Amino acid sequence: MYIINNYRFQTFKCESNLHKSNYAVLINAAGKGIKYAPYADFSGEYNVLKKLNHKQIPKVYDVGHGDLYKDERFLIKQNFIVLQHIDGEDILEYFREKDVEKVKVINEVVKMFLTVCDPLIYLHAMKYIHCDIKPGHLICNRETGLGHIIDFELAIKHGEVLRGISREYASPEQFRILDYLRSQKGDHGEDGLPSSMQLDGRTDLYSIGLLFYETLTKKKWQKGMDLPHKINKNISQKLEEIIMGLLEEDVSNRISSAEKLEKMLRSI
Known part of the structure; x- marks a missing residue:
């Protein structure tokens, strides 16, 4: 079990091709995913997406940074953005x-x-x-x-x-x-x-x-x-x-x- 700022997920890997960041589907927030990386800055993406509203563009919910834990053991600091999970x-x-x-x-x-x-x-x-x-x-x-x-x-x-x-x-x-x-x-x-x-x-x-x-x-x-x-x-x-x-x-x-x-x- 991994956790960043109370966002919980099962895998620590990149799930999307050609991404620089890791991505995981959240298990404690239905329909949401988290993109995270130690050095990326997601504030620009957050500021763009919060101004958009289209069913084929993901909604955005949160952005920030926090400590990544695996089974309560600290691993590394991460920047993150929480988005609508697009299945496909x-x-x-x-x-x-x-x-x-x-x-x-x-x-x-x-x-x-x-x-x-x-x-x-x-x-x-x-x-x-x-x-x-x-x-x-x-x-x-x-x-x-x-x-x-x-x-x-x-x-x-x-x-x-x-x-x-x-x-x-x-x-x-x-x-x-x-x-x-x-x-x-x-x-x-x-x-x-x-x-x-x-x-x-x-x-x-x-x-x-x-x-x-x-x-x-x-x-x-x-x-x-x-x-x-x-x-x-x-x-x-x-x-x-x-x-x-x-x-x-x-x-x-x-x-x-x-x-x-x-x-x-x-x-x-």
Whole structure:
């Protein structure tokens, strides 16, 4: 039995892929989980989530730091955040054992990504950008058929400076901003980034495109890779146009909003 500040759980391990932090389902608080790490600061994520209210974005309940005990024996000090537990699998795991070359499964993939448009529309309307959409942060629930967006550690308000990236699922503009910030000296506040380099919701859409491509081809997208239908012959031309529209390196040519993506997916 483990305990942090009266929050009790059974396992001390990372339960979610690609997480820097450990995560456990609480046994004394139904429907809640705790994310914890000795050096992470969860206050930013807490401040973002407490301003959001969407069924496909986890609710947040508490944040702080405390001593981690195992069977009443002190182990280490931890920072933590208590969240709504989202039951399911990450998007790649969800479709891993399915034959994505079957039209029926392709339709399932399209429907799952369609469900993700609504929380993205909401998030972007609230002037937030997730900035870290990747497999472990897009959770699919088999019972409801909905995709949930989790882990807002790197989320920013429009105009704020990038907090970090996950290199495999970051957009080209995130890399450019990171290079710019590294080239500058001193600290950067909200005014430290040129307006031409500030992010918007299209950054999240690029990451969605990476996941869409990988889910349907079981290969990671890189510039110069085969078009989706070259790998999965049953991907339609219209669906391929949507995926490649998400993967446009030039932001101005990319699908412009989650609302537009939703409309395009509904059309097929």
